[in-house]
Amino acid sequence: MDPIRIAIVGIGKIARDQHVPAIRGNGAFSLAATVSPHDAGLPGVPHHASLDALLAQGPAVDAVALCTPPQVRYDLAAQALGRGAHVFLEKPPGATLAEVEALKTQADKVGATLFAAWHSRFAAGVAPARAWLAERRIDKVSIIWREDVRVWHPGQAWIWQPGGLGVFDPGINALSIVTHILPRPFFLKDATLVLPENRAAPIAADLVFRDTAGAPIHMDLDWRQTGPQSWDIVVETDAGTLRLSQGGAVLTLPTGTEHGDDIEYAGLYSRFATLIRGGRSDVDTAPLRLVADAFLRGRRETTDPFHD
Amino acid sequence: MDPIRIAIVGIGKIARDQHVPAIRGNGAFSLAATVSPHDAGLPGVPHHASLDALLAQGPAVDAVALCTPPQVRYDLAAQALGRGAHVFLEKPPGATLAEVEALKTQADKVGATLFAAWHSRFAAGVAPARAWLAERRIDKVSIIWREDVRVWHPGQAWIWQPGGLGVFDPGINALSIVTHILPRPFFLKDATLVLPENRAAPIAADLVFRDTAGAPIHMDLDWRQTGPQSWDIVVETDAGTLRLSQGGAVLTLPTGTEHGDDIEYAGLYSRFATLIRGGRSDVDTAPLRLVADAFLRGRRETTDPFHD
Secondary structure (H helix, E strand, O other): OOOEEEEEEOOOHHHHHHHHHHHHOOOOEEEEEEEOOOOOOOOOOOEEOOHHHHHHHOOOOOEEEEOOOHHHHHHHHHHHHHOOOEEEEOOOOOOOHHHHHHHHHHHHHHOOOEEEOOHHHHOOOHHHHHHHHOOOOEEEEEEEEEOEHHHHOOOOHHHHOOOOOOOHHHHHHHHHHHHHHOOOOEEEEEEEEEEEOOOOOOOEEEEEEEEOOOOEEEEEEEOEOOOOOEEEEEEEEOOEEEEEEHHHOEEEEOOEEEEOOOOHHHHHHHHHHHHHHHOOOEOOOHHHHHHHHHHHHOEEEEEOOOOO | OOOEEEEEEOOOHHHHHHHHHHHHOOOOEEEEEEEOOOOOOOOOOOEEOOHHHHHHHOOOOOEEEEOOOHHHHHHHHHHHHHOOOEEEEOOOOOOOHHHHHHHHHHHHHHOOOEEEOOHHHHOOOHHHHHHHHOOOOEEEEEEEEEOEHHHHOOOOHHHHOOOOOOOHHHHHHHHHHHHHHOOOOEEEEEEEEEEEOOOOOOOEEEEEEEEOOOOEEEEEEEOEOOOOOEEEEEEEEOOEEEEEEHHHOEEEEOOEEEEOOOOHHHHHHHHHHHHHHHOOOEOOOHHHHHHHHHHHHOEEEEEOOOOO
């Protein structure tokens, strides 16, 4: 089978660190081009300043991976789908829920694959955690996601602007895991969002969810953590405690601990190839929906200004 | 066919003004009971202080209409569905999108009807507007929804609290119409929410949407309008201008104006009966999704305090 010719649109940090090695490590794909108005691209790979230019001048592509900030992603995705190309959406899949729904409809109409990628779902501990929890009674869940924004998002202005999600940009990774591993749906009961007085997005948040059987789920998000970083999910069940740490890479069950390799983006591209070959889409908006619910229903508090 | 025995839960202003006459005017239903911890109920109709008490002590009901504030609606709906009762949700259908999704899943599982009611969709001009627009090219849409909150929501504290939506409580009516009559989906591009400094919900908002063919949709929401009230939707098309005014009751086409009677709640209960008899649900969350997107992505401005 010919490899799927793919272009990366938005060749910033996440594209260089993760997408390029994952595409080059997967024989189902060939990296055909890159697109960015800002960056120079990669040695030996055709580069254009815009998706328009790529589509007009070639090389031909079968698929695009959109790694731009979410605020500009809809137009690029609609344009690519309009040409019948398959589309990989980095997380979050859009700046709004309604635009993702519109893309879903368009992809179904043109028969192209749309993939809303949630990389944390492919962390090593997540699939076994999901399998282990499927048969348990869930008593209580605690999510602690505390990191240093200066380390992980240095100078990224878009992340603080409306549509940029603030601390929910990492927090949505936790939600993508928890919506995947818990056996029941859950929804927001209470939320407090803490915003620096000079920013439009939260730097911290405290959230209380409940699943449909009544189990409480507490989430502590904070971008002001220096020193050791915390990306932990703890699930208390009738069979003991499950702990996913390091963002899902390390799984601890009552029977012991498993350390997995980092396979997130390799897993995503393997899944994207399977979807394309099977003529299917995978667009789960549940994590973004929970974030929108937090903005809709949360109380807001103001805190000290934040400067990069 | 035996009438559907229905209980109204939350017997406040909207229930007394609209639900009671609509139920009594529809032979498919009989009003079996009312529930409210605050009010005394209606002469000659069994009354309980809680849904628990109604379900424990009777009379038996086949369906419930939930007219409580949205913040407490999920538990009531889940409890009713858990007993196999059909559920009518006043607008908005919940305080969060995720809880409505969870109810949808539950209703499908138990085989009961769940109906997310959008009363403005049953205003007299809406169905003919939808039919007329189906074949048109949409060039531009303008939504002006300006009313006096002191007249329409006197002393309603819940409407200003997180989850209460503020000016989007009426604004979602406009969105329920526009999502129903336009031939293409649309999504938010930009939003400014204006909040009184002493309230947690907006008193005004300015929103810009775009449909998937690029047509701009502008929405002007304001709760500070005294004097004449405005509930107008204007759609410019290749065949001239359509205007829906008075909240959808009056339709003006290039060929003339039609004034309809107020049939909104009669239409809703007729639809609810059809859904129940057909074993189907109707849960369109598109209007609430657009509101959540506005909270997710909107800029916020602070304005003068608001006092009832």
